[in-house]
């Protein structure tokens with residue numbers, strides 16, 4: 157009986173492993189789980205012609221003066237954000253009040269979640285690369301087009317999702333608000349655990365809108381299975397700061413579903429397959445006080461309530 161139970165447990169472990177997709181970094185499961193080169197065996201879209209991430213070759217980028225700034229809505233609201241360990245990554249769930257418009261997107265979008273892609277031991281872990289350079293980390297904010305209610309519904313639309321991508325650049329000083337996210341990741345160490353960050357503001361993490369007028373735009377996919385080819389990608393030129401200490405810490409908080417440290421969670425870059433990457437023509441820079449107004453106003457609102 158005991159032998160049978162062990163056999164059953166082993167079988168269930170193996171099947172769980174082989175049915176799951178994984179990143180290259182999950183060595184002990186390497187023979188069983190599907191690493192990025194084998195995602196396509198189970199998820200056909202991962203072998204499609206509009207895959208992400210990509211390497212952005214700046215000399216081949218086409219400037220498109222018809223790409224206006226994006227409209228960010230709800231970025232200065234104080235929200236409660238639930239962090240979840242999904243076994244292969246960790247995400248921060250956003251309320252529907254966070255929305256996106258403008259940017260020549262074919263409609264309005266509402267936010268679902270944001271998440272980070274990182275490396276290990278302070279080594280680069282971004283998904284997109286620029287002229288072959290990998291950045292320390294990458295933040296994705298995933299939005300779904302209105303009025304769709306689910307990814308499955310949005311899949312019928314080539315731009316059913318809009319993902320905003322922010323690349324990080326290493327700085328000597330800490331990013332002042334990143335520590336709250338790192339602490340939350342520390343509270344969701346294992347697959348399935350959740351925690352809440354209260355009074356969170358996206359504008360604390362992101363640069364002011366005036367610094368986000370310059371961006372790359374291309375059509376691509378989700379960078380995790382099923383690699384749905386329904387994403388209007390926006391990769392901002394402006395980087396976010398992260399210190400080496402924070403970069404090392406962020407990759408030390410979570411574990412994969414297999415129990416190994418959650419490190420090097422990025423998909424290798426995919427072929428362009430004839431796609432063109434466009435770049436917006438950055439508009440005039442507004443005075444600082446206008447750009448910082450949203451966060452400042454909400455602070456004032458806090459003071460007087």
Ligand SMILES: *[C@@H]1O[C@H](CO)[C@@H](O)[C@H](O)[C@H]1NC(C)=O
Nearest residue numbers: 234235236237352353354355
């Ligand atoms: C966040 O959660 C706290 C505690 O549950 C609650 O009092 C507060 O109203 C929530 N804030 C929002 C914006 O939902």
Ligand SMILES: [Zn+2]
Nearest residue numbers: 271273296379
């Ligand atoms: Zn992502």
